[in-house]
Amino acid sequence: MHYKLVASVALVGALAPAASAHHSFAVFFDETRTVEIEGVVTAYRFTNPHGTIAVDVTNAAGEIEHWRVETTAPVVLRRRGWDRNSLRAGQQVRITGWPARDGKPYLRLQGAFDENGRPVGQAFAEGED
Amino acid sequence: MRRPLLVLALLASPAVAQDHPDLSGFWSPDFGPVERPEDLMDALPDGVGMVEDTGVAEFPRGEFGELVLTPEALEHAEQWTADDEMTLQRVCLPPSIVYAIQGPFPWEVYQTPELIVFKYEYFDQTRLVFMDGRDHPGEDYPHSKMGFSTGHWEGEDLVVETTHIAASTITNNGLDHTDQIVMRERYRLVDDGARLVATQWFSDPAVIENDGARFISWSKREGEHVYPYECDPSFALEYQSIGEE
Numbered sequence: 076m077h078y079k080l081v082a083s084v085a086l087v088g089a090l091a092p093a094a095s096a097h098h099s100f101a102v103f104f105d106e107t108r109t110v111e112i113e114g115v116v117t118a119y120r121f122t123n124p125h126g127t128i129a130v131d132v133t134n135a136a137g138e139i140e141h142w143r144v145e146t147t148a149p150v151v152l153r154r155r156g157w158d159r160n161s162l163r164a165g166q167q168v169r170i171t172g173w174p175a176r177d178g179k180p181y182l183r184l185q186g187a188f189d190e191n192g193r194p195v196g197q198a199f200a201e202g203e204d
Numbered sequence: 205m206r207r208p209l210l211v212l213a214l215l216a217s218p219a220v221a222q223d224h225p226d227l228s229g230f231w232s233p234d235f236g237p238v239e240r241p242e243d244l245m246d247a248l249p250d251g252v253g254m255v256e257d258t259g260v261a262e263f264p265r266g267e268f269g270e271l272v273l274t275p276e277a278l279e280h281a282e283q284w285t286a287d288d289e290m291t292l293q294r295v296c297l298p299p300s301i302v303y304a305i306q307g308p309f310p311w312e313v314y315q316t317p318e319l320i321v322f323k324y325e326y327f328d329q330t331r332l333v334f335m336d337g338r339d340h341p342g343e344d345y346p347h348s349k350m351g352f353s354t355g356h357w358e359g360e361d362l363v364v365e366t367t368h369i370a371a372s373t374i375t376n377n378g379l380d381h382t383d384q385i386v387m388r389e390r391y392r393l394v395d396d397g398a399r400l401v402a403t404q405w406f407s408d409p410a411v412i413e414n415d416g417a418r419f420i421s422w423s424k425r426e427g428e429h430v431y432p433y434e435c436d437p438s439f440a441l442e443y444q445s446i447g448e449e
Binding site: 098099100101102122123124125127143148150151153179180 | 439446
């Protein structure tokens with residue numbers, strides 16, 4: 076199983092997300108839990124109001140699950156060292172984020188790490204924009 | 205000979221010519237705890253309901269802070285569906301300044317004695333704050349997401365009154381305001397101009413039985429500028445495809 080819940084209220088309290096752009100973070104995502112997925116990037120969009128990362132994750136049964144990761148607005152990501160070339164299709168990636176409240180394979184980006192474990196841009200933490 | 209030169213130099217100084225704080229610059233929102241000037245908060249009308257959704261926090265469904273919703277507004281909020289916002293038609297509609305003012309995006313201020321311009325990164329929006337003493341226009345004047353704003357100085361505070369705001373969201377979770385909402389902001393420089401703080405007050409009896417208010421804080425960042433937003437509505441298609449592949 077290549078994705079796992081890493082829920083921790085205390086952890087999340089220290090890594091609260093920046094407020095969302097056009098739609099409410101709190102309406103769509105559960106700020107009390109975080110999820111970690113590992114897989115292969117199949118698409119990466121760097122457009123407002125939100126960027127998206129499509130990731131194929133192989134679950135414990137060997138089946139492919141198609142996940143979508145929503146980023147904050149790219150105008151904000153640019154100030155965190157991201158650009159439209161930060162990720163590429165075919166790249167192995169590990170991503171942490173806040174899961175969708177409705178149970179869909181959808182999460183809000185907290186941090187991303189490349190195949191060598193190096194962070195992509197900067198993670199989101201309290202006090203940062 | 206030195207005295208006339210000194211007088212000319214003083215007249216040429218923006219601080220003297222304008223005699224008001226200069227709010228010009230690039231302002232980035234503060235998300236951590238920020239001290240609230242007591243007299244700034246005291247300047248809010250009595251009985252306002254505070255809306256503490258600024259910066260990091262946003263309200264989940266069904267939470268509206270201290271706002272008291274009218275029965276009609278509450279029914280509307282209860283029937284509101286978040287997924288309805290994630291459509292090609294709606295996902296790139298900018299919210300009004302009532303909600304947008306507290307968002308996690310920077311903005312720029314350009315200030316002259318007669319006109320102050322607020323240039324927002326969020327949805328590429330711009331506000332004109334007329335400082336020349338003109339009245340607000342009549343009801344026939346177009347309503348827009350940024351509204352029509354006039355401003356004046358009260359001591360060191362810039363006070364902005366805004367009307368003609370097009371109907372939009374207040375808390376981005378189903379509570380919407382009408383186009384009759386009125387808004388007043390009070391801006392003040394603090395920490396020797398390193399930060400800008402403000403209160404936002406708004407009144408719309410059709411949807412809230414008490415008036416609402418927020419406190420917001422930004423820090424100055426020299427040499428930075430807002431980026432173009434250029435919203436791409438195909439994001440909605442990405443959202444709609446989740447779980448269907």
